[in-house]
Amino acid sequence: MGFVSTNSITQGEQVAPLWRPLLDRFHVNIHFAHRTFTWESEARGKAHVHVVIVGFAAFPGGSKKIYDYEDEAQPTVSIATNINPYLVDGSNVTIANRSTPLCDVPEIGIGNKPIDGGYYLFTPEQKSEFLAKESGAAKFFRRWIGSEEFINGIERWFLWLGDAEPNELRALPEVMNRVELVAKYRRGEVPAKGKPDTERNKTRNELTQKLAATPTRLHVENMPSSEFLVIPEVSSETRPYIPIGFSSPTRRFAAIS
Secondary structure, eight states: OEEEEEGGGGSGGGHHHHHHHHHHHHOOEEEEEEEEEEEEOSSTTOOEEEEEEEEEESSOOSOEEEEEOSSSSSOEEEEESOBOTTSSBSOOOOOOOOSSOSSSSOOOOOOOBOOSTTTTEEOHHHHHHHHHHOGGGGGGEEEEEOHHHHHHTOOOEEEOOTTOOHHHHHTOHHHHHHHHHHHHHHHTSSOSTTSOOOSGGGOOOHHHHHHTTSTTSOSBOOOOSSOEEEOOSOOOTTOSSOOOEEEOGGGOEEEOO
């Protein structure tokens, strides 16, 4: 049989759960494969879908062919000894998901998830204005790095109060005002910073409402205590590499995926 599919079945997480049973249980052999090309629909708006064509059978077959579409016109054809589920000439290896590292190294984890409505986040200008009013808050600011900030070099700061003593906070009225805004945001009394004051923008689930009891803490906290990698959760398929950074907590970074 042969079929057309989005190219996701030959990439990433989908390969192992789809193709491993076909290989092991039914002894499938891929006889030909058209690697990724653009399928243009006839619908208004000309939607583009990236697809593959895979032909396979439950017997070995003869010469196997891989079709490549580098210029989206005529494909180049190569003869393969074996076409694996990633549509390359190679053995039938599939890479499955796993929740632990292959060797003795630290696990990759999520960064920080504040659920603060943006009230703890500052641009450099906003940070300067805030410190002009409350210079004592300077030690609580950490550099905030998300995918957008890391990839595009955007500077943003976060008011991290997790280690602050209650008496320190009480001496900083501007900081306490932010703490109260975060509590109100989590309770659903105010919208996120910059959002219209509508009921829709103030709807909170039960978990978020419970977090209002601890407004100086984040929903997920993962502040690094040693050197760490910054791995953006969102990047671009057009990059020839995955952008990854290397940093140290001495530079006061608070990382988030």
